[in-house]
Amino acid sequence: MTTRTIRFYEEKGLVHPLRQGQKRLFTPADRVRIKLILRGKRIGMTLQDSVALIDMYEPQRNNSRQLHSLIGTVEARRATLLQQRSDIDDMLAGLDEVKGLCEQALGKRRHRVSGIKRK
Amino acid sequence: MTTRTIRFYEEKGLVHPLRQGQKRLFTPADRVRIKLILRGKRIGMTLQDSVALIDMYEPQRNNSRQLHSLIGTVEARRATLLQQRSDIDDMLAGLDEVKGLCEQALGKRRHRVSGIKRK
DNA sequence: ATTGACGTTTACGTTAACGTCAATATCTAC
DNA sequence: GTAGATATTGACGTTAACGTAAACGTCAAT
Numbered sequence: 001m002t003t004r005t006i007r008f009y010e011e012k013g014l015v016h017p018l019r020q021g022q023k024r025l026f027t028p029a030d031r032v033r034i035k036l037i038l039r040g041k042r043i044g045m046t047l048q049d050s051v052a053l054i055d056m057y058e059p060q061r062n063n064s065r066q067l068h069s070l071i072g073t074v075e076a077r078r079a080t081l082l083q084q085r086s087d088i089d090d091m092l093a094g095l096d097e098v099k100g101l102c103e104q105a106l107g108k109r110r111h112r113v114s115g116i117k118r119k
Numbered sequence: 120m121t122t123r124t125i126r127f128y129e130e131k132g133l134v135h136p137l138r139q140g141q142k143r144l145f146t147p148a149d150r151v152r153i154k155l156i157l158r159g160k161r162i163g164m165t166l167q168d169s170v171a172l173i174d175m176y177e178p179q180r181n182n183s184r185q186l187h188s189l190i191g192t193v194e195a196r197r198a199t200l201l202q203q204r205s206d207i208d209d210m211l212a213g214l215d216e217v218k219g220l221c222e223q224a225l226g227k228r229r230h231r232v233s234g235i236k237r238k
Numbered sequence: 239a240t241t242g243a244c245g246t247t248t249a250c251g252t253t254a255a256c257g258t259c260a261a262t263a264t265c266t267a268c
Numbered sequence: 269g270t271a272g273a274t275a276t277t278g279a280c281g282t283t284a285a286c287g288t289a290a291a292c293g294t295c296a297a298t
Contacts, residue, residue: 039206044163056217067221074218085207098175102186
């Protein structure tokens with residue numbers, strides 16, 4: 001995080017740090033918000049997506065329609081997260097495979113050499 | 120995927136479809152490559168990252184230094200994937216929590232109504 | 239031989255998420 | 269009280285990953 005990033009986030013309304021003159025003061029809540037945004041970024045979410053996700057926690061006044069709508073949003077996000085996790089698991093399996101091939105190649109090489117030595 | 124996307128990928132050297140005149144012909148291998156790229160995109164990888172990941176599978180001639188280097192790359196990618204999966208699990212837990220709160224709010228409402236009726 | 243339906247190239251446009259730079263203000267240490 | 273380190277505000281620049289528009293080729297069907 002650079003200061004520029006912080007300013008950019010404030011400019012976009014993602015955080016609202018207090019002001020002491022021209023300086024920004026960040027409450028622990030601000031820091032948590034930022035960390036949640038970064039977490040979202042790590043899995044490819046946009047800043048807006050992260051904010052939308054974070055805002056689900058906020059105790060906005062809830063009528064029944066809004067609650068059902070929110071549940072729908074939750075389910076949708078849940079589905080993409082599950083897809084992403086599945087993608088990740090596939091990649092991890094692939095990486096293990098590659099690593100195995102590498103080690104096997106290295107192992108064979110060592111074995112070939114030791115074979116020569118043994119003779 | 121739009122045709123524009125395909126052309127863009129070819130322009131960037133991500134795929135190399137055969138040509139029949141001016142038309143592009145995609146082999147099954149091309150399609151797999153593209154699907155792997157899309158999988159990478161789903162978890163926020165750049166196109167270059169995806170290509171780098173895909174290329175790990177290719178049987179490039181392997182000297183010992185390159186193999187060790189590749190293992191290092193694999194380990195690094197593995198670490199970020201694990202981080203991402205952990206992030207996703209955290210978010211899923213958060214979503215369950217939100218959903219629980221929603222259902223609870225809706226349940227309470229229903230209960231309140233039925234309570235009135237029962238009286 | 240014309241009409242869609244589709245594909246192509248070229249080239250400029252767009253959005254997200256910052257980077258970079260210049261000019262100015264604040265604070266801290268010496 | 270002055271230098272140096274750090275923060276701030278515009279304002280323009282940058283990169284990735286395409287979108288969009290214009291102008292043209294191709295091929296089957298009418």
